[in-house]
Amino acid sequence: MLEGTQLTKDFRVRLGLFRGSATLRAVDDVSITIDAGETVALVGESGSGKSTLGRILLGLILQTSGAVHYRGTDFARLQGDAARQFRADVQAVFQDTSASLNPRRxxxxxxxxxLLFNRRLSAAHARIESAQLLERVGLDPKIFASRFPHQLSGGQRQRVGLARALASQPRVIVADEPVSALDVSVRAQILKLMQDLQAQEKLAYLFITHDLGIARLIANRVMVMYLGAIVEEGNAADVFARPSHPYTLALTLSAPIPDPTRARPPRHLIGDIPSPLAPPPGCRFHPRCAFAQAICKTDAPPVREFENAHRSACHFAEQVRGG
Amino acid sequence: MSNLRTWLAFALILGFVLLAVFAQFIAPFDPFRGGADALLAPGAKNYLLGTDHLGRDILSELIFGARVSLAVGISAALSASILGIVVGSLAGFFGGWVDGALMRVSEFFQTLPRFVLALVIVAFFGGGVLKVIIVLAILSWPQIARLVRAQILSLRESTFVEAARLSGMNGIQIIAREILPNALAPVIVTGSLDIASAILLEASLSFFGLGDANLISWGGMLNVAQPYLRQAWWMAVFPGIAISLVVLAFNILGDALNDALNPRLQETA
Structure with missing residues (x-):
């Protein structure tokens, strides 16, 4: 339904006085498809370009190359009613709940x-429907409609964020780390609410997260992003059962296991994510990879495909899958 | 405590405004008519605050002087704010060379020594209330322009503006509904502080004899008081108190507005 093809986004970065500028490739040749009603988890560390990809798909920023198609039409060419339909159909929920609501409103x-702008309802209709929307996300409109954002807790604000997204009657919601800033106890409530709303509205989610545990909980499909590129993608069941890229493997192994009797697994991820201004040659992951060989330093790995369109960009994917 | 202070400041400003508006009904004497009763001390012969060297009633002069001070202060701050908001919005929204050019111009005005420039302009083009207002506005707008620009630059990138785009608002709706309301609060605060500094600058100009000689102003009263400081302290002290009070009141008002316009400090409605 929402499809990005070979998307690339470059940012020009000023390095400082007299040092000119450099190009930062935040998203590098990424193709992504979100089908009706499914949840795609986009997983990666901070700085991997996952939020930039999300904002391109929302139409908030323009890609450097590639195209976004909505229901088969390049959305850059959408005009008039079709453009407005796209605007209403593809909505977002943000991570920072206090920044995403106007503090004076x-x-x-x-x-x-x-309701007023996307749906063009009358003011009276909009008021009635906004109260219904607040009720649907579990907020009593009599109490909350007249409050300011700072008077709400993070969880309550995220409920407002969901109500605002739902107000446009969307088909796709890009949720950029919607629960990362919330307390663990509130997270489960918001995730449950999002799943309920998905079932009721047949929504599709692009769920951007750095938390593999959440991806495992809610995703139908998983895409793993590293330094702007997709390194592994597939059905959630396949990806978690047989991680096929060393990066995914390292992420699954480094996820904390709530069992004090089990020893922490050995470190599989060495060091920090390199600067996207100077990505390593060959395979971008090789400086941090436990499987790296000489070829990884020189040749970018081809994408290998396994069962159920499970793909991995690694020279040694078979080895990784073997454990 | 701070509430009481705010109300006092507000009452004081309201009082001065009422004095200015109804001066001819409130003032006990005609402030322009002198007489034989020169340099009388406060309290003598019904002159509550005494008389000046020409026998004019100081209290009546103060009451009429409020007109000039408030008119100059408020209109100068208002014109500076309007100019500043326009220039700052243009710079903030358009960016690029428009921004660069406008900001260099505002920096030029900011580097000029305020008081010296005011002196020079008034000395060259003559006094007069209108000219003083124009000079004050020209000197005060860059600060507001830079404030508005900075606000717009940061608000333009904020998540809630992105959310507004997703809500289907167009550029003009976003500017009017989302950006300006958030950008204006500090401008209103700065504007009210500008009123205070404009009143002070007007008084200073008049003190140096560069005000409008045909009008009674507090600064002008200070000017003529100079030779009589040792005989008639009341000629200088009362206008001085008036200036201090009104400047203080506008500063407190600015402070209070800053709090009132911050939604984080508002009570639950």
């Missing part, structure tokens, strides 16, 4: 805005 008004 009562939260009820933030929910009303898409």
């Amino acid at each position: 009562r939260v009820g008004e933030s929910v009303i805005a898409p």
Whole structure:
């Protein structure tokens, strides 16, 4: 339904006085498909370009090359009603709940805005429907509609964020780390709410997260991003059962296991993510990889495909799969 | 405590405004008519605050002087704010060379020594209330322009503006509904502080004899008081108190507005 093809996004970065500027490739030749009603988890460390990819798909920033198609049409060519339909159909939920709501506006008004502008309802209709939306996300409109964002907890604000996204009657919601800033106890509630809403509305989610545990919980498909490129993708069941890229393997192994009797696994991920201004040659992951050989330093790995369109960009994917 | 302070400041400003508006009904004497009663001390012969060297009633002069001070202060701050908001918005929204050019111009005005420039302009083009207002506005707008520009630059990138785009608002709706309301609060605060500094600058100009000689102003009263400081302290002290009070009141008002316009400090509605 929402499809990005060979998307690339470059940013020009000023290095400082007299040092000119450099090009940062935040997203490098990424293709992504989100089908109706499914949840795609986009997993990666911070700085991997996953939020940039999300914002391209939302139409908030323009890609350097590649195209985004919505229901088969390049959305750059959408005009008039079709453009407005796209705007309403593809919505977002953000990580920083306090920054994503206008601090001077009562939260009820933030929910009303898409009803007025995307849906073009009358003010009276919009007010009634905004109250219903707040109720659907578990907030009593009598209490919360007239509050300011800072008077709400993070979890309550994220509920408002969901109500605002739902107000446009979307088909796809790009959720950029929607629960990362929340307390663990609140996370489960918001995730449950998102799953309920998905079932009721047949929504598709692009769920951007750095947390593999959450991806395992909610995703139908998983895409793993590293330094702007997709290194592994496949059905969630396949990816978690047989990680086929050393990076995914390292992430699954480094996820904490809530069992004090089990020893921590050995470190599989060495060092930090390199600067995207100077990505390593060959395979970008080789400086941190436990499987790296000489070829990894020189040749970019081809994409290998296994069962169920499970893909991995690694020279030694078979070895990784073998454990 | 701070609430009481705010109300006092507000009451004081309201009082001065009422004095200025209804000066001819409130003032006990005609402030322009002198007489034989020169340099009388406060309290003598119904002159509550005494008389000046020409026998004019100081209290009545103060009441009429409020007109000039407030008119100059408020209109100068208002014109500076409007100019600043326009220039700052243009710079912030368009960026690029527009931004660069406008900011260099504002820096030029900011590097000029305020008081010296005011002196020079008034000395060359003559006094007069209108000219003083123009000079004050020209000197005060860059600060507001830079403030507005900085606000818009940071707000333009904020997540809630992205959310507004996703809500289907167009550029103008986003500017009007999301950006400007958030950008204006500090401008209103700065504007009210500008009123205070404009009143002070007007008083200083008049003190140096560069005000409008045909109008009674507090600064002008200080000017004529100079030779009589040793005989008639009241000629200088009362206008001085008036200036201090009104400047203080506008500063407190600015502070209070800053708090009132911050939604984080508002009570639950």
